[in-house]
Amino acid sequence: MDMDIKMKMKSLLTFVLFWLVLLAVIASSPVRSLTLSPSLNDDVLGLIVFKADIQDPTQKLSSWNEDDDTPCNWKGIKCNPRSNRVTELNLDGFSLSGRIGRGLLQLEFLRKLSLANNNLSGTISPNMVKLESLIAIDLSENSLTGSIPDDFFKQCGSLRYISLANNQFLGKIPGSLGSCATLAAINLSMNRFSGLLPVGIWGLSGLRTLDLSCNMLEGEIPEGVHALNNLRSINLSNNRFTGQVPDEIGSCLLLRSIDFSMNLFSGSVPKTMQELSLCTYLNLSVNSFVGEVPEWIGEMESLQTLDLSVNKFSGQVPDSIGKLRFLKVLNFSSNSLRGSLPASMENNMNLLALDISQNSLTGDLPGWIFKSGPNQVLFSEQKAGANVDNPISASLGAYLQRIQVLDLSQNSFSGELTFDIGALSSLKLLNLSRNSLIGPVPGTVAELKSLEVLDLSQNQLNGSIPMEIGGAYSLKDLRLKANFIEGKIPSSIENCTLLRTLIISQNNLSGPIPAKIGKLSNLEYVDLSFNDLAGRLPKQLANLPRLLSFNISHNNLQGELPAGGFFNTISPTAVFGNPLLCGSTVNKSCPAVLPKPIVLDPNTTSDSIPDDLPPNVGRKRIVLSISALIAIGAAAFIVVGVIAVTVLNLRVKSxxxxxxxxxxxxxxxxxxxxxxxxxxxxxxxxxxxxxxxxxxxxxxxxxxxxxxxxxxxxxxxxxxxxxxxxxxxxxxxxxxxxxxxxxxxxxxxxxxxxxxxxxxxxxxxxxxxxxxxxxxFVSGGSLHKHLHEGPSGNYLSWHDRFRIILGTAKGLAHLHESNIIHYNIKSSNILIDGSGEPKVADFGLARLLPMLDRYILSSKIQSALGYMAPEFACRTVKITEKCDVYGFGVLVMEVVTGKRPVEYMEDDVVILCDMVRGALEEGRVEECVDERLQGKFPVEEAIPVMKLGLICTSQVPSNRPDMSEVVNILELIRCPSESQDSG
CATH class of the missing domain: 3.30.200.20 (Phosphorylase Kinase; domain 1)
Structure with missing residues (x-):
């Protein structure tokens, strides 16, 4: 109710401001007000009133002067040259904030309105489309909220284009939208619209583009789609649509792009789609389509992208795929396809990306991919009777130079890797992991100068890592895990200066770890575990500035761990299984290296005194007795002690x-x-x-x-x-x-x-x-200060917040590994250093108490209201590390939402956990993210992080994850493409 009153007051103030400006202009310029037409004043004053509701930090609207006779020379304004009336207002990307006020309603002849790519907030006026001359409205890429009134499009006049994309609108799409017969383009994507679509949309015969992606819309596509006979593009992806795609989709013969991905569609793909000969993009991924990939798919001859991944397709890949001569991207991953890839695919000459991973394909790797030219068979498993003079081979060279992504992982391919892979000169990603490949890694990988990811893990490869590997200098990710590779790690790997991930665990590698690995300054994840590596760890490894994980467990390494950098905090599990390693991490002291003592024989003549003694040691015979040496030492000790005590007394007194x-x-x-x-x-x-x-x-x-x-x-x-x-x-x-x-x-x-x-x-x-x-001393202050006490314009970015959450989790996990419970997790105990990294403070102080009494603990951490796990109030439940997990969960939600764990309102008390849980159940959890981050955070990270926080605050301690598990989950949220193989 209070919000309604405030909104009405705001509208009233804007109205009053409009008339005050009008009166001021009339009072200050009586002559001009008589010579100018009232209609011209409407445009000037309407825009000035609009500007009054806007913040313009970059002064893009500085040319808007209320003393001007006409706004036609103002930035962002276009006028009709005959009438001098404003026909176009384009403020796209002006960095504006504030609200869209009523001033625009004075622009009677406005035809195009674009306020896109700003930071405008609030709701939009239901009267906006009463401007009957409008043909285009673009309010995309802002922070507009609220629902759209049911009658918003009731007087849409000649409206042809409407875009409200990438805002925060919610509720149902107004039914009146279906009455805008002149509409050619609708874009309502990336909002929070829910419920069923207005039936009238499917009858807009002039519609060319329909984008409703990334909402929460549901229901089925009704019969009658054939009315959209002018439709060129339809995108319903990332919603909750169900049922089958109607056969009438094939009647929309002008369709060029279809995206129904990430929904709940089921059944088979309509056969009528084969009529869509102009279609270049078809994405049906992440649904529940069943049956075989249809043979008629080859009739869609214009296809450039075909994505049927993550469905329930079975059977074999049809031969007709070879008819798609323009195909660039083919993704059949995560289905139940079997058999081998058809040889006809060698006709897909323009293919740039092929992903058929996570199926049940068998046989040799497709020879039509791994040929570099005529008369060259590149697989040792190629049939002996194969025609080496295959005429197609001559043209494959150009094709092989185009393909960039090749993912055949998680199938049952076999064969030996003896081909000249260097022909794939444009390849950026090659993933053949989790198959049954044999043979060595070919040295010709050095010819892949563009290769960034090479994953051959979990096969049966043998031989050694080729010395030529350094030639693939663009490599960022090298994975050879779980093979039978032996020999040494080649020192040439130092040339792969961009390398971030090196996973070569579970092999038979031997010899030392090359010191030159210490030059790979971009390294983040290294796993050398379960090999036969020996020798000492190079000290240069401590210089790796970005190292996040380094696993050398279960080898034969020896000596002391490098000092400094990542190795100061390396987990004991990462070095376990190396009995000759020493240092605090493995809880084994290293033997001291002492110089060989000089033994002086008192009976030695001057001629036999060692030549390497210092010059001040004379050639006289040394005849000091042991008692004399003790006396001298005691006297010196007493003198030093007297001096020390005197100095200390003087310091204390002063x-x-x-x-x-x-x-x-x-x-x-x-x-x-x-x-x-x-x-x-x-x-x-x-x-x-x-x-x-x-x-x-x-x-x-x-x-x-x-x-x-x-x-x-x-x-x-x-x-x-x-x-x-x-x-x-x-x-x-x-x-x-x-x-x-x-x-x-x-x-x-x-x-x-x-x-x-x-x-x-x-x-x-x-x-x-x-x-x-x-x-x-940590210079950056507490997290509580950054979240709740800093200036409003100086807030933590999403990147900063995620780093704080992950770093805090790592610190707590290390405490728990050391059998230390913090007991007092709260934002004021998380400090931020000068580089933005979090540091957990005040850990383990409860260990200083004579007993871990719940009453004493509660009284000592009473300031942690809202963070305390429920078991503190239950004497029958043991207090464990899980109470820290609970506090961490609350902290996570505090960081993401920017709200305190408990907030006292005028008439209510808001518990943060309950608020987030309720929002999640109602499907509006995004609304909980700190309003200062709106439009500036990745939804795909923020929502899982908040869900993790809720899991950590489970009322039952056993239902909460361990902090080590929390760290792993956060790493997966941050890098969803990282598999668990990353060690």
């Missing part, structure tokens, strides 16, 4: 202390040096380096440096002497923490947890009344 006890440096563990204990002083331990706060100790607990407060304490910022900033958390759980011994043991465990997406714990400070945790 600093402004904000704590109950002075700070004394200590290191009673394996992380630091010179352990000391003193009951009257504090104990400061840094896990790496010297604990030096000499330039920042005064600010450790200074309120001016406070960053924030949480359930476990306040956080301050301070600076080390080397200029490095750190964060200090002053724990406020002193009465609850464990003993010093237990406290230190737990903190040291947390200090060993290292991951790129976790805030590193650098050290701690202990006294019985004051405990501090020292962590790395």
């Amino acid at each position: 600093s402004t202390s904000h704590s109950a006890a002075p700070i004394a440096f200590s290191a009673g563990d394996e992380f630091s040096r010179s352990p000391t204990t003193d009951a009257n002083s504090g104990k400061l331990v840094m896990f790496s380096g010297e604990p030096d706060f000499s330039t920042g100790a005064h600010a450790m607990l200074n309120k001016d440096c406070e960053l924030g407060r949480g359930g476990f304490g306040a956080v301050y910022r301070t600076v080390l002497q080397d200029g490095r900033a750190v964060a200090i958390k002053k724990l406020t759980v002193s009465s609850l923490v464990k003993s010093q011994e237990e406290f230190e043991r737990e903190v040291k465990k947390l200090g060993k947890i290292r991951h790129y997406n976790l805030v590193a714990l650098e050290g701690y400070y202990w006294t019985p009344s004051l405990q501090l945790l020292i962590s790395e």
